[in-house]
Amino acid sequence: MKAVTWQGKRKVSVDEVPDPRIEQPTDAVVRITSTGVCGSDLHLYEVLGPFMDRGDVLGHEPMGIVEEVGSAVSGLSVGDRVVIPFQIACGTCWMCTRGLPTQCEVTQTRDQGTGAPIFGYSKLYGQVPGGQAELLRVPQAQFTHVKVPHGPADERFVYLSDVLPTAWQAVAYADVPDGGTLVVLGLGPIGDMACRIGQHRGYRVIGVDLVPERLQRGRDRGYEVVDLAAAGNDLGEVVRGMTDGRGADSVVDAVGMEAHGSPVTTVVQQAAGLLPDVLAKPLFKSAGVDRLGAIYSAIDLVRRGGTISLSGVYGGAADPMPLLTMFDKQITLRMGQANVKRWVPEILPLLTDGDPLGVDTFHTHAAPLAEAPQMYERFQKKQDGCVKVLLKP
Numbered sequence: 001m002k003a004v005t006w007q008g009k010r011k012v013s014v015d016e017v018p019d020p021r022i023e024q025p026t027d028a029v030v031r032i033t034s035t036g037v038c039g040s041d042l043h044l045y046e047v048l049g050p051f052m053d054r055g056d057v058l059g060h061e062p063m064g065i066v067e068e069v070g071s072a073v074s075g076l077s078v079g080d081r082v083v084i085p086f087q088i089a090c091g092t093c094w095m096c097t098r099g100l101p102t103q104c105e106v107t108q109t110r111d112q113g114t115g116a117p118i119f120g121y122s123k124l125y126g127q128v129p130g131g132q133a134e135l136l137r138v139p140q141a142q143f144t145h146v147k148v149p150h151g152p153a154d155e156r157f158v159y160l161s162d163v164l165p166t167a168w169q170a171v172a173y174a175d176v177p178d179g180g181t182l183v184v185l186g187l188g189p190i191g192d193m194a195c196r197i198g199q200h201r202g203y204r205v206i207g208v209d210l211v212p213e214r215l216q217r218g219r220d221r222g223y224e225v226v227d228l229a230a231a232g233n234d235l236g237e238v239v240r241g242m243t244d245g246r247g248a249d250s251v252v253d254a255v256g257m258e259a260h261g262s263p264v265t266t267v268v269q270q271a272a273g274l275l276p277d278v279l280a281k282p283l284f285k286s287a288g289v290d291r292l293g294a295i296y297s298a299i300d301l302v303r304r305g306g307t308i309s310l311s312g313v314y315g316g317a318a319d320p321m322p323l324l325t326m327f328d329k330q331i332t333l334r335m336g337q338a339n340v341k342r343w344v345p346e347i348l349p350l351l352t353d354g355d356p357l358g359v360d361t362f363h364t365h366a367a368p369l370a371e372a373p374q375m376y377e378r379f380q381k382k383q384d385g386c387v388k389v390l391l392k393p
């Protein structure tokens with residue numbers, strides 16, 4: 001089959017690889033019809049290279065048609081239309097039954113000390129072949145799927161794999177009071193969707209980014225935006241000026257570890273990128289290599305007693321954090337990979353009755369798998385108005 005593979009820093013290619021097969025009785029094989037490219041893939045493309053091997057199959061936002069089911073998979077049949085959550089979880093362990101499939105005790109990536117494995121997401125998360133491919137092997141298939149009806153186009157459901165539950169959890173964890181103000185940092189797919197969900201819930205939403213097309217997308221959806229390129233170091237003042245001098249009740253960081261405006265750590269990240277993997281890996285896990293521009297902004301512009309919700313992915317372990325300020329401002333901080341299936345029942349009604357979140361027109365680019373290399377580049381460089389790419393194997 002054809003698949004998108006990681007080849008090195010800022011290099012992916014489309015290669016012929018062996019077809020996946022049923023390896024465990026709990027597996028299924030799905031023929032992929034649509035599959036997203038995510039901001040998380042850009043971290044693999046750029047700074048997480050030390051955890052990748054050449055040839056690793058990328059992608060964790062797939063949907064398609066079940067082609068084969070293992071003998072132990074109940075509740076799933078050949079021909080079913082499914083979206084595959086980005087994390088692999090059993091559905092019945094202590095964590096899964098408490099709505100935390102990211103922490104599944106059956107599948108946890110114990111040798112790396114991380115939670116549930118993620119499709120196409122490096123050794124840190126189990127090095128499982130991903131879903132930017134014609135076929136995908138789905139482990140723990142009895143739980144690792146969301147069945148969706150035949151009929152509507154893939155665009156209606158494909159974001160259930162990641163964008164929708166991630167943005168949903170980001171807003172839920174932000175704990176916005178009724179009628180409160182939610183600031184969302186970053187208007188990529190995750191941030192934009194978090195803004196739409198905030199609007200849908202009746203909050204005042206302010207989105208922050210520095211890419212003109214992404215700011216315009218926000219204005220077009222009817223939420224307020226602040227241009228970081230213009231606000232610069234005064235972002236906190238700008239937001240306080242919009243919120244009675246107090247700051248936002250809640251802030252979602254939908255930027256993560258490659259934020260613009262973090263000059264010192266950009267240099268450190270680049271240096272780590274030049275080291276041999278054996279040195280770069282421990283440095284990445286234990287030292288301060290994140291570019292913290294966004295999280296620092298969040299701490300500044302949240303009001304005293306407010307809540308910060310991190311959905312942007314961070315990687316380092318010992319970054320300097322302004323703990324005095326965080327403690328003094330009495331901030332609540334929540335974070336993590338999205339517990340996909342925890343939120344699906346709440347989201348599904350918004351996909352069947354009309355389209356209040358605008359998912360049908362959410363992607364800006366659709367392309368055959370063969371064009372993945374150009375699409376990765378366009379998405380990373382934010383060229384041609386690129387916000388969300390769907391590949392069509």
Ligand SMILES: NC(=O)c1ccc[n+]([C@@H]2O[C@H](COP(=O)([O-])OP(=O)(O)OC[C@H]3O[C@@H](n4cnc5c(N)ncnc54)[C@H](O)[C@@H]3O)[C@@H](O)[C@H]2O)c1
Nearest residue numbers: 039040186188189190255256259260293312313336337338
């Ligand atoms: N928690 C999860 O389960 C989960 C799931 C998916 C994605 N993510 C993470 O969410 C983040 C966003 O993903 P995406 O797909 O939207 O990617 P993206 O890279 O398209 O979006 C990031 C946006 O942040 C903007 N930005 C950069 N620096 C900024 C700053 N200092 N202040 C404000 N905005 C800034 C960029 O211009 C860009 O528009 C990534 O870190 C990704 O890894 C997390």
Ligand SMILES: [Zn+2]
Nearest residue numbers: 038040061162
């Ligand atoms: Zn994703």
Ligand SMILES: [Zn+2]
Nearest residue numbers: 090093096104
């Ligand atoms: Zn489990």
